[in-house]
Amino acid sequence: MGNASYTIQRNGETIAAGYAVKATCEEPGCTADIDRGLAYLCGQTPGGDENGCGGYYCGSHLYMSLQEGVGDLCGRCIATLVRKTTT
Numbered sequence: 477m478g479n480a481s482y483t484i485q486r487n488g489e490t491i492a493a494g495y496a497v498k499a500t501c502e503e504p505g506c507t508a509d510i511d512r513g514l515a516y517l518c519g520q521t522p523g524g525d526e527n528g529c530g531g532y533y534c535g536s537h538l539y540m541s542l543q544e545g546v547g548d549l550c551g552r553c554i555a556t557l558v559r560k561t562t563t
């Protein structure tokens with residue numbers, strides 16, 4: 477697997493990502509130790525995609541969308557998705 481660590485573009489910034497990259501949950505006030513692997517990613521594409529912001533969150537701050545092609549999302553993105561799909 478070649479994705480232990482790589483760099484991505486996010487909000488115009490180059491950041492290191494991949495499961496070998498140690499990080500802290502990006503939820504304000506949360507200090508959970510995570511890594512920047514896909515398991516902690518909001519959305520399905522590093523750097524962000526249509527539904528996910530590309531942030532990295534711990535298991536307490538990532539929610540299953542239960543929708544195909546969406547992946548797990550942070551609180552803000554899941555709220556946006558719910559708004560989009562219920563109206």
Ligand SMILES: [Zn+2]
Nearest residue numbers: 518529550553
């Ligand atoms: Zn998000």
Ligand SMILES: [Zn+2]
Nearest residue numbers: 501506534537
């Ligand atoms: Zn967290």
